Amino acid sequence: xxxxxxxxxxxxxxxxxxxxxxxxxxxxxxxxxxxxxxxxxxxxxxxxxxxxxxxxxxxxxxxxxxxxxxxxxxxxxxxxxxxxxxxxxxxxxxxxxxxxxxxxxxxxxxxx
Amino acid sequence: xxxxxxxxxxxxxxxxxxxxxxxxxxxxxxxxxxxxxxxxxxxxxxxxxxxxxxxxxxxxxxxxxxxxxxxxxxxxxxxxxxxxxxxxxxxxxxxxxxxxxxxxxxxxxxxxxxxxxxxxxxxxxxxxxxxxxxxxxxxxxxxxxxxxxxxxxxxxxxxxxxxxxxxxxxxxxxxxxxxxxxxxxxxxxxxxxxxxxxxxxxxxxxxxxxxxxxxxxxxxxxxxxxxxxxxxxxxxxxxxxxxxxxxxxxxxxxxxxxxxxxxxxxxxxxxxxxxxxxxxxxxxxxxxxxxxxxxxxxxxxxxxxxxxxxxxxxxxxxxxxxxxxxxxxxxxxxxxx
Ligand code: SF4
Ligand code: SF4
Ligand code: SF4
Numbered sequence: 001x002x003x004x005x006x007x008x009x010x011x012x013x014x015x016x017x018x019x020x021x022x023x024x025x026x027x028x029x030x031x032x033x034x035x036x037x038x039x040x041x042x043x044x045x046x047x048x049x050x051x052x053x054x055x056x057x058x059x060x061x062x063x064x065x066x067x068x069x070x071x072x073x074x075x076x077x078x079x080x081x082x083x084x085x086x087x088x089x090x091x092x093x094x095x096x097x098x099x100x101x102x103x104x105x106x107x108x109x110x111x112x
Numbered sequence: 113x114x115x116x117x118x119x120x121x122x123x124x125x126x127x128x129x130x131x132x133x134x135x136x137x138x139x140x141x142x143x144x145x146x147x148x149x150x151x152x153x154x155x156x157x158x159x160x161x162x163x164x165x166x167x168x169x170x171x172x173x174x175x176x177x178x179x180x181x182x183x184x185x186x187x188x189x190x191x192x193x194x195x196x197x198x199x200x201x202x203x204x205x206x207x208x209x210x211x212x213x214x215x216x217x218x219x220x221x222x223x224x225x226x227x228x229x230x231x232x233x234x235x236x237x238x239x240x241x242x243x244x245x246x247x248x249x250x251x252x253x254x255x256x257x258x259x260x261x262x263x264x265x266x267x268x269x270x271x272x273x274x275x276x277x278x279x280x281x282x283x284x285x286x287x288x289x290x291x292x293x294x295x296x297x298x299x300x301x302x303x304x305x306x307x308x309x310x311x312x313x314x315x316x317x318x319x320x321x322x323x324x325x326x327x328x329x330x331x332x333x334x335x336x337x338x339x340x341x342x343x344x345x346x347x348x349x350x351x352x353x354x355x356x357x358x359x360x361x362x363x364x365x366x367x368x369x370x371x372x373x374x375x376x377x378x379x380x381x382x383x384x385x386x387x388x389x390x391x392x393x394x395x396x397x398x399x400x401x402x403x404x405x406x407x408x409x410x411x412x413x414x415x416x417x418x419x420x421x422x423x424x425x426x427x428x429x430x431x432x433x434x435x436x437x438x439x440x441x442x443x444x445x446x447x448x449x
Contacts, residue, residue: 014356016306016333016365017262028331036327039336039358062358065333089324 019067023103027064030099033091037061043083043093049076057083057093060100071104114138115446116210118200120188120385123151124428125420126216127173128435130180136443141181141208143188143200149174151218157248159428160291161318167249169428191389196449198389198415211449212415212442215386215399216435219376219421222270222278230266230372235344237369240269241288244371248295260303260368263296264352265289266339267309271375280396282375283425286313289373290322290332297330306333306365308354316427337363342370376425389413398424409438417442 027034037058044056053076063070074097081094114137119126122144133140148154149170156166183202191213192199200208224232224240232238239247239255247253267289271282286309293305307326312334314323326332337354345351349366356363378398386393391411392400399422402410409418419438420431 011362013362013364014359016363032328035331036324038323038327038334066356066359066361 014066021065021067023070023100024064024067026103027096027100030103031092031096033089034061034064034096036089037091038089040088042086042088046082046086048080048082049078052076057087057097060097064100070100074101074104115212115449116141116208117212117214117442117446118143118198118208118210119214119216121151121216121218121420121422122146122149122182122184123216123218123420123431124153124169124173125218125422125431125435125438126151126214127170127177128432129214129216129419129439130182131173131176132436132439133442134177134179136439138443138446139181140177141183141210142177143183143186143202145185145187147185149182149184152221152242153428155242155249156245158291158295160287160322161316163291188385191385193389193413196415211446212417214417214419214438214442215382215411215422216419216438217379217382217385217422219425220379222276222282222374222377224269224372224374226276227269227273227372229341230269230339230370231342231344231350232372235342235350235370236348237350237367238342238372239369240372240374241285241292242374244292248292255369257368260296260300262304262306262365262367262369263293263300264306264308264339264350264365264367264370265293266370266372267307268338269372269374270377271373272310278375278377278397280375280425281313282373283313283315284427285373285375286311287316287319287322289371290314290319290326292371293332294322294326294330297326297332303368304333305330306335306367308335308337308339308352310336310338335363376421378422382422389416391416394423396424398422407441409434409441415445417445 041058044050044058047055049055055076060070077097083093117138117140119142122142130140130142153166154170159166187203189201189203237255247256270276314320337357339354341353343351350370353364394400401408401423402412417438419435
């Protein structure tokens with residue numbers, strides 16, 4: 001490619017009309033309580049893996065709501081369940097992560 | 113003969129106070145500047161937390177105050193302080209001598225046109241909380257699309273906004289936005305509904321239940337970020353920009369309709385009237401109570417009392433309770449005379 005001495009940076013704007021919510025919609029079916037997350041951050045604050053890996057259930061949920069690929073984050077979870085213990089909305093976050101892993105594995109077919 | 117009590121303002125505060133004064137045997141004189149009783153609540157369709165029809169509240173109050181003297185389409189020209197009574201001069205030429213005056217003058221809804229960046233009165237599909245209630249109640253409104261696919265609610269319009277001249281939180285509009293978001297989803301289940309908020313302030317009875325229900329049962333999207341600007345696309349949809357602050361990224365979305373949650377302000381006219389009797393205004397712009405903890409319904413002037421939103425934003429049940437409290441203050445005051 002021709003080098004003009006400058007590059008165009010990609011816009012970081014999230015366009016809600018274009019985000020791909022398919023992952024989130026599938027998760028909603030398996031873990032309907034995901035909808036009630038209020039982004040309080042208790043889950044991430046208590047997560048043992050968070051300080052070393054950036055794992056955050058809050059960010060996973062928000063990421064899905066904005067159509068991001070969160071699979072890399074999932075692999076950092078040890079499924080210890082501490083986050084479930086502290087979630088004030090009673091979301092079964094550990095199960096939510098498991099469900100997400102299932103969706104990733106099966107490509108969305110809920111046939112296991 | 114029981115003494116006269118003049119009530120300025122025929123909203124729910126004034127009506128409830130008139131009702132209680134009648135019970136106690138006083139003769140309340142209710143003065144309302146518009147042509148009908150009920151104030152802002154009469155524009156509303158249903159009230160949280162139990163979705164009570166606002167008309168039911170107003171009609172019941174009307175029945176209860178049938179025996180009160182009501183002056184509609186009447187304002188107050190001036191108030192004169194006599195030795196231990198007040199002389200209230202009405203715009204219809206009537207002059208009333210009374211021992212106590214109750215200000216139940218309520219609030220002004222923020223004029224959403226002042227937030228120009230949101231395009232109220234400029235773009236075709238921008239309405240306010242009040243417009244939407246009137247539409248729920250059966251009014252026609254060409255700005256509301258027949259089948260909107262996406263609807264946004266903008267919190268804090270004219271509230272918590274120094275530039276708009278109001279630093280205060282209007283207290284009820286977070287809850288109103290969520291109530292209306294649910295009502296929109298009930299009417300248009302296929303639509304996507306977004307609430308743009310800075311903080312969600314849901315303090316009252318069962319408000320949190322509405323929030324959870326909006327999320328869980330209706331899939332309303334809550335986006336933490338103040339809408340910075342709105343533009344109109346060529347197809348008539350609205351382009352809304354905000355920062356998705358939880359995500360740390362700019363965000364945009366095209367919507368079929370936008371609802372602005374206009375806040376509550378102390379009315380200009382009310383303040384002018386208060387100047388006449390040298391009544392104090394508190395630092396938040398509303399009337400100053402004798403004490404903000406245990407004397408909210410009394411002014412610093414003997415014989416002048418407050419009820420409802422003239423001393424700060426209030427919910428409907430708070431306003432009703434306060435009207436009753438004010439009547440008790442008036443009763444105690446008149447007993448001591
Ligand atoms: S289950 Fe996963 S996300 Fe939750 S606290 Fe444990 S490691 Fe963190
Ligand atoms: S603790 Fe629960 S409500 Fe809070 S951010 Fe995590 S999942 Fe959401
Ligand atoms: S109640 Fe909510 S929308 Fe209304 S001013 Fe306060 S924070 Fe803003």
